[in-house]
Amino acid sequence: MPEDREPQEAPETVDGAEMEEAARRLGPRNPVLRFLSQNRGVTALLAVVILGALFTPQRGVNGPYLVNVITGHAEPLRDSDGAWNPPRFLTTKIHSDVLYEYAEYGLLAVGMTLVILTAGIDLSVGSVLGIAAVTFAYLLIARGTPPAVAIAGAAGMGTLCGLINGFLVSKLHLQPFVATLAMMVAARGGAKVISGGYKIQAGGADWYWVQGDLPEFMTWMVSPSYGGFLRPVTLLFIVSLLVMVVVVKYTRFGRYLYAVGGNEEAARLSGVPVTGTKILAYSLCGFFAGLAGFCNACRTGLGNPEAGTTFELDAIAAVVIGGTSLAGGRGAMILTLLGALIVGYIDKALSVNNVDVAYRLLAKGLIIVIAVVIQSRRRTN
Amino acid sequence: MSQAPLLQMRQIDKWFGGVHAVSHVDFDVRAGEIHALIGENGAGKSTLVRILSGAIQADAGEIVFDGRKLHMRGPKDAEAAGIAMIHQELSLCPNMSVAENIFLGSEPLGPMRTVSWRRLRADAESYLRHLDTPIDVTRAVEEYGIATQQMVEVAKVLSRNAKLIVMDEPTSALTDTEAQRLFEIIRALKAEGVAIVYISHKMEEIYELADRVTVMRDSHWIGTAEASDLAPGQLIEWMVGRKIETLFPKRSVELGEELLRVEDAVLRANDGTDRLLVDHASLSLRAGEILGLGGLRGAGNSELLGLLFGQFSHADVEVCLRGERVRIGRPSDALAQRIALLTNDRKTTGLVLSMSVLHNMTLASLKRMGPTPLVVPREEVRAALPLRQRLSVKTASLDIEVSALSGGNQQKVALAKWLMTEPDVLLLDEPTRGIDVGAKAEIYELMNELASQGKGILLITSELPELVEMSDRILVFHRGRITKELRGEEMTQQNVMAAAMSGASSHA
Numbered sequence: 085m086p087e088d089r090e091p092q093e094a095p096e097t098v099d100g101a102e103m104e105e106a107a108r109r110l111g112p113r114n115p116v117l118r119f120l121s122q123n124r125g126v127t128a129l130l131a132v133v134i135l136g137a138l139f140t141p142q143r144g145v146n147g148p149y150l151v152n153v154i155t156g157h158a159e160p161l162r163d164s165d166g167a168w169n170p171p172r173f174l175t176t177k178i179h180s181d182v183l184y185e186y187a188e189y190g191l192l193a194v195g196m197t198l199v200i201l202t203a204g205i206d207l208s209v210g211s212v213l214g215i216a217a218v219t220f221a222y223l224l225i226a227r228g229t230p231p232a233v234a235i236a237g238a239a240g241m242g243t244l245c246g247l248i249n250g251f252l253v254s255k256l257h258l259q260p261f262v263a264t265l266a267m268m269v270a271a272r273g274g275a276k277v278i279s280g281g282y283k284i285q286a287g288g289a290d291w292y293w294v295q296g297d298l299p300e301f302m303t304w305m306v307s308p309s310y311g312g313f314l315r316p317v318t319l320l321f322i323v324s325l326l327v328m329v330v331v332v333k334y335t336r337f338g339r340y341l342y343a344v345g346g347n348e349e350a351a352r353l354s355g356v357p358v359t360g361t362k363i364l365a366y367s368l369c370g371f372f373a374g375l376a377g378f379c380n381a382c383r384t385g386l387g388n389p390e391a392g393t394t395f396e397l398d399a400i401a402a403v404v405i406g407g408t409s410l411a412g413g414r415g416a417m418i419l420t421l422l423g424a425l426i427v428g429y430i431d432k433a434l435s436v437n438n439v440d441v442a443y444r445l446l447a448k449g450l451i452i453v454i455a456v457v458i459q460s461r462r463r464t465n
Numbered sequence: 466m467s468q469a470p471l472l473q474m475r476q477i478d479k480w481f482g483g484v485h486a487v488s489h490v491d492f493d494v495r496a497g498e499i500h501a502l503i504g505e506n507g508a509g510k511s512t513l514v515r516i517l518s519g520a521i522q523a524d525a526g527e528i529v530f531d532g533r534k535l536h537m538r539g540p541k542d543a544e545a546a547g548i549a550m551i552h553q554e555l556s557l558c559p560n561m562s563v564a565e566n567i568f569l570g571s572e573p574l575g576p577m578r579t580v581s582w583r584r585l586r587a588d589a590e591s592y593l594r595h596l597d598t599p600i601d602v603t604r605a606v607e608e609y610g611i612a613t614q615q616m617v618e619v620a621k622v623l624s625r626n627a628k629l630i631v632m633d634e635p636t637s638a639l640t641d642t643e644a645q646r647l648f649e650i651i652r653a654l655k656a657e658g659v660a661i662v663y664i665s666h667k668m669e670e671i672y673e674l675a676d677r678v679t680v681m682r683d684s685h686w687i688g689t690a691e692a693s694d695l696a697p698g699q700l701i702e703w704m705v706g707r708k709i710e711t712l713f714p715k716r717s718v719e720l721g722e723e724l725l726r727v728e729d730a731v732l733r734a735n736d737g738t739d740r741l742l743v744d745h746a747s748l749s750l751r752a753g754e755i756l757g758l759g760g761l762r763g764a765g766n767s768e769l770l771g772l773l774f775g776q777f778s779h780a781d782v783e784v785c786l787r788g789e790r791v792r793i794g795r796p797s798d799a800l801a802q803r804i805a806l807l808t809n810d811r812k813t814t815g816l817v818l819s820m821s822v823l824h825n826m827t828l829a830s831l832k833r834m835g836p837t838p839l840v841v842p843r844e845e846v847r848a849a850l851p852l853r854q855r856l857s858v859k860t861a862s863l864d865i866e867v868s869a870l871s872g873g874n875q876q877k878v879a880l881a882k883w884l885m886t887e888p889d890v891l892l893l894d895e896p897t898r899g900i901d902v903g904a905k906a907e908i909y910e911l912m913n914e915l916a917s918q919g920k921g922i923l924l925i926t927s928e929l930p931e932l933v934e935m936s937d938r939i940l941v942f943h944r945g946r947i948t949k950e951l952r953g954e955e956m957t958q959q960n961v962m963a964a965a966m967s968g969a970s971s972h973a
Contacts, residue, residue, distance in 0.1 A: 335838045336831045343828055346817035353776060353814055354829040354882065355800040413819035 125407060125422035128455070132426055136173040136433040143169050148437060172436055180313050184306075186428040187321035188213070188383070188392075190421070191376035192399035194321075194328050195246075195369030197420045200403050201332070202365050203345040203412025204253060204260035208267035209373040209399055212245045213392030215275040216377025221284035221387020224301070228293030231301040238378040239371055245271050246370015250363035268396070275389040284387035298385050305382035317379045324372060325421055332417045341365060345412030401448070402427055405455040427451065469532065471496040471660050472517075472548075472629055477526035479512055481869070484861060486512040487523070488684040494629060497658045499651065501665060501675035501692070504704055505873060505901030509684040510664055514631045517662075518550035519543035531628065549622035550631040553899075555614050557621075559607035564589035566606050567621045592620040596650055612643035619650065630654070631662040636670060637899055640762075648674060666901055668697060680704055704902055713934035714906075716913045720937070721752030724921040725890050726785040732765075732772045735779045742768040744945035750890065750921040755912060757936030758925050759951075759961045764942035766925050767809060770892040773923075774799045774806035787889070800829060805888035807879060809895040809925070815879040816867050823849050823863040825878050830885040852881040857907065873904030880908070884915075891915065891922045897931065909935060929958040941965050 120127045139148040142159050149171035152158035163169045172178050183190075192209045199206045216238040223234035245267055252263035286294040305316045314322075332338035340361040343351035352358045373392075380391045406423030408415025430451060434444045470493040479487040487509045494500045504510050516523045519537040528535045530546050537543055543550075557566045565572075567589045575581035589602040598616040606614055615635060622630055632651075636644040651661055651674060665671055671678060672692060679689040680703040687703045725748075732743035743765045750756050758766035772782050774796055781794030786802055793799050799806070808814040816825050826849045827834070834844050849863055856877040860870055867878055876896070883891065893912070897905045912922060912935060926932050932939060933956050941949040941964035949964035 334840055334842075336840055337838060339824060339828070339831060339840055342820055342824070343817050346819035347813070349814050350817050351828070353774070353796050353806065353808060355797045355832070356828065357797070413817065 125419055125426075128458075129422055129425055129429070132429045132433070133173065136429055137171050140171045140173040140178075140433060140436050142171055173433065176313055178432060178436070180308065180315075180318070182425070182428040182432050183318045183321070184315050185432075186424050187317050188376045188379050189395060189398045189402060189428075190321045190424045191324060191372045191379065192395055193402040193420045193424050194325050194417065195372035196396075196399040196403050197406075197408055197415065197417050198328070198332070198341060198365040199260070199369045200400075200408055200410060201341040201345045201412060201415055202362055203348075204362070204365070205264065205400070205410070206246075206249060206366065206369045207261065207264040207396050208245060208249060208271055209369065209376075210392040210395035210397075211268045211271035211275065212242050212370055212373035213377040213380055213395055214389055215245065215271045215278065216242045216374040217381040217384075217391045218275045218279045218284060218377075218387040218389050220378045220381045222278055224299055225284055225286055225294045225387070226289070226292045231299070235378055238381075239374040242370040242372070242374020242377060243367050244370070246367040246373070247363065249370065250366030253366060254359040254362040272389070272393075275391075279387060279389045281389065283389070285385065288386075302382045302385060305379070317382060320375065320379065324375065325417065328368075329417045329421075337361065337364060342413055345414075347413070398427075401452055405452060407455070407459040423455070426455070470494060471498075471531060473529040474513070474517065475527050475529070477513065477516060477528075478524045479516060479521070480524055481512075484869075485684050487516070489526075490681065490684075490686045492679060492686065492689075494660045494662060496628070496660050497655055498676045499655055499661045499663055499674050501663045501671045501678045502681070503665065503671060503678060503700075504681035504687075505871075505903045508681040508704075508871075508901070510681050511633065511871075512684075513681070514550065514633065514662060514664065517543065518548060518631060520550075544625055544627075547626055547628035548631070549625060549627035549629070551615070551618050551622065551633065551635060553633045553635075553637060555611075555618050557606045557614060557617060560605055562603050563593070563600065563606055563609070563617050564602040566617055567592060567602075567624055569621070571625065588624070589620070592624055593617070595623075596620055597646075611638045612640075612646070615639070615647065616650070619654075623654075627659065629660040629662065631664070633664045634666065634899065635663075636665070636667065644670075666899070668700075671700075672697070701902055713931075714910055714913055716917065718753045718913075718917050718937075720754050721919055722788075723749055723785075724752045724754075724787060725750040727769075727773065727782070728785070730769060730772055730782050730784075732768050732777065732780050732782075735777070741945045743772055746942075746945075746947050748940055748947065750923060752889075752919040752921055753916050754937050755916050755922045755924055755935055757932045757939040758923055758942060759932055759939050760942030760965050762927075764965065765945040766940075766942040767894055768945075769942075770806060770894050770923060770925065774804060774892055776806065800886060803887065803889040804892065805829075805883035805886055805890070806892040807883055807894060807896055809898060811872075811875050811879045816875060816882075818868040819866060821864050822853075822858070822860050822867050822870065822878055825867045826852060826863075826881045826885060829882050833886070848885055849881070852884055856881055856884075856911065873900035876900050876908070877904065880911070889920055891920055893922060894925045895927065896924070897926065897928070905931075929961055932961060933958055 138150040141147055142149060142152070145152060145157065145159055147157070149158060159169055161168065161170055192213065196206055196209060219241045220234045220238035223229045223237045224231060249264050249267050252258045253260050282288065286292070286296065286298050308315055332341065340351065340356050343354070343356050344358050344361050348358055377392065381387050384391070402424040403415070403420050404410065404423070405426055406415070406419030406421070408419055427448060430447060431444055434447060472494040474490065474492040477487050477490045477492070490509070490513060492513065502510050502514070512521070515521050517528065519540040519542050522537065528537065530548065535542065535546055558569065561569070564586050568585055572580045573584040573588060586602055593600060593602065593616065596616050596619055598613060600609065600613060606617060609617070635647060639647065655661060663674060675692045677689060678692050678695055678700065680687040680700065682704060728747045729745045730743055730747070731741060731745055734740040734742050746765065746769055748756065758769065760766045771777060772780060773784065773793065775781065775793045775798050776796065781792060783790060783792045791802050793802065793804070812818065817828065823845055827845045830848065831840060834840065834848070846863065853863065858877045858881065859874050867875060870878065880896070896908055896912070912924070916922060924932065924935060936956065939951040939956055939961060940947045941951065941961055943965060951960055951964070
């Protein structure tokens with residue numbers, strides 16, 4: 085063993101060549117592969133769509149496409165008339181459906197992301213959706229107000245609930261779990277008070293303004309427009325999400341969300357308005373729950389005081405699957421879209437194959453675990 | 466020495482993503498030796514000992530311990546081999562009792578495979594008596610001071626038959642007397658044949674304790690030598706790769722107008738006792754002045770800085786700033802008045818560790834970047850790049866999480882955040898805590914540069930040479946009051962310490 089060796093020269097700092105070496109170690113050199121390896125959410129989504137394409141049936145054929153190809157039962161991709169007959173996953177209708185079916189969860193998840201970034205949680209969004217749906221239906225169907233007023237009523241009711249949550253959390257220092265649990269119970273009660281415990285639907289009571297068919301506006305919100313692909317409800321979800329992507333990434337408020345969630349005290353000592361940031365986050369979460377309630381009323385054609393029960397869990401699941409940390413301070417709005425789509429597509433792929441809903445729930449639980457394991461691995465590496 | 470070393474680490478290599486954290490390092494430790502491992506922050510020594518303690522795995526290289534090659538998959542393997550680590554931040558469960566902590570995970574079991582509380586307590590007591598720390602082992606760890614907690618940690622690793630203990634800056638939170646007691650314990654352990662790897666930034670400690678010294682720099686092994694053969698100048702040269710002529714740069718600044726005047730500032734404790742943490746403190750700070758605030762921990766100097774920054778929600782203060790009276794109740798008030806506070810703990814109050822370097826740097830300046838609520842990334846980078854260069858922050862990119870940086874570089878990021886707000890008054894609370902010699906020298910230079918630009922600096926530091934050398938004037942706090950002002954020739958370490966302790970004799 086060499087005794088007390090002579091000192092050797094170390095490089096002054098990490099130099100350029102070593103940096104490049106370092107960059108190379110970060111991933112594959114091919115830009116496409118590198119993008120995929122660094123954006124696992126996108127990769128996962130792509131994988132789901134491709135698997136969906138292979139495992140969904142063609143029109144007029146039963147069973148997964150891949151199985152039919154192997155067993156020789158697959159129809160040609162162009163049928164005798166020369167029209168396309170791809171697996172259903174490659175049709176626009178199915179994507180339009182997924183986005184539509186996930187619009188309500190998606191809106192909830194958008195608001196939930198804001199709150200979770202501040203290291204909070206909002207358990208009340210499902211109930212707030214319910215109270216907003218009832219408010220909307222009450223105003224439009226029972227009182228005959230113009231749709232704009234009814235929408236404002238739903239959104240306003242949601243925002244109010246969120247504002248109270250924000251106040252409880254930031255001013256009274258209740259734990260977010262407790263504060264929003266209380267709101268979850270209370271808002272459900274409020275929904276039943278407003279509706280009198282009944283579903284508010286056209287002709288449901290003598291004194292209702294609307295006695296005939298559903299108001300046209302509600303039907304319009306959920307009918308395919310824009311080239312038959314998008315429904316107004318879907319569009320509302322996508323626009324809300326894109327706006328919030330920008331807000332979170334490119335505004336002071338967005339930055340403050342991360343700071344408050346990452347280290348509240350350090351944020352406060354850097355002049356970040358911690359209380360204001362939290363109140364705004366919870367208020368926006370309530371606002372989006374209000375919008376989701378309005379969408380729910382339009383989709384079901386009535387104001388159901390029980391609407392949205394357990395939806396908060398789906399919203400949290402979408403956020404978590406996207407990779408936003410429940411500990412706060414880490415994540416992104418765009419990840420929530422990925423999370424919602426991954427759940428939506430897998431659910432759809434299973435349902436078009438007539439997989440029973442019980443198994444679909446089992447699958448969803450599995451997806452949550454897998455997604456979080458992948459995310460936490462990436463963080464430790 | 467013919468005897469084979471207790472520990473041999475050979476050609477250890479470790480990458481973190483793009484950073485080569487440890488590069489082909491050889492390191493050996495003999496039984497019964499105190500081996501100081503030193504280097505600037507980010508030099509790779511923490512990574513090396515984390516590999517040794519099994520917390521992370523090396524990418525290449527081998528570890529031979531006690532004649533056996535170790536294959537470590539986790540901390541359990543290191544513990545089983547007899548390697549223990551005592552972290553800077555202690556890893557005890559504060560709410561559990563001392564005895565439970567000592568035997569956590571290896572509780573002595575009774576005949577029914579249940580925990581034998583009697584043996585647990587008796588064994589814990591005997592280990593602590595051995596360490597000359599006879600305390601009530603049934604009380605919760607959090608009820609004891611940091612020095613005692615450290616002894617509990619030592620007892621814990623001894624109970625696992627540790628043959629080699631790694632201590633990472635164990636004295637950083639201790640008073641001098643507590644540190645001296647720790648040194649006695651360390652020497653006693655050495656006499657029993659336990660090897661100690663001692664990481665420290667404090668020169669005096671290294672020479673007081675260590676048998677041998679190993680220096681790392683920029684992830685490389687630089688040299689190993691007997692402490693008695695290694696001159697301090699040589700040691701510093703190894704650490705920084707250049708000769709530091711004077712650690713404390715001399716300067717001569719014309720003091721300007723009075724910048725800040727504080728009159729009878731008072732801070733009451735928020736615990737219902739109405740105790741005065743700051744007891745009618747008055748001071749005057751001129752432009753270009755570095756005013757040192759001395760005092761023991763809890764004497765009120767750190768609390769005064771917090772008060773001046775609006776840190777306490779239950780208290781505000783009126784000061785005279787640039788000739789105008791202003792009231793400061795919240796950090797945003799202080800920011801608007803161009804006052805900046807570098808807190809004494811970058812991890813809990815200074816930085817948002819989960820955010821990137823860039824976002825930490827700009828956090829306090831977002832409002833100044835434009836009238837709209839929008840944040841323009843290009844503007845942020847434009848504001849951050851000059852500061853990154855000026856403070857020579859070593860980071861592969863502005864976009865990586867600040868938690869990935871070394872302590873010294875994290876501190877520079879925290880400083881950069883405040884410099885970006887272009888403050889007139891800087892409140893610096895322990896600006897060089899836990900950072901290496903090179904980074905310290907850079908921060909001293911920076912303080913002088915700021916002073917020469919006409920800024921006023923209130924400086925707190927627990928390192929007396931730093932306080933004495935950097936300050937133009939020193940105010941010493943004792944139990945909330947400013948009890949002594951030292952100028953010119955009077956500014957000696959002895960005088961500061963004497964003033965800080967005076968009247969404390971009955972409580973010492």
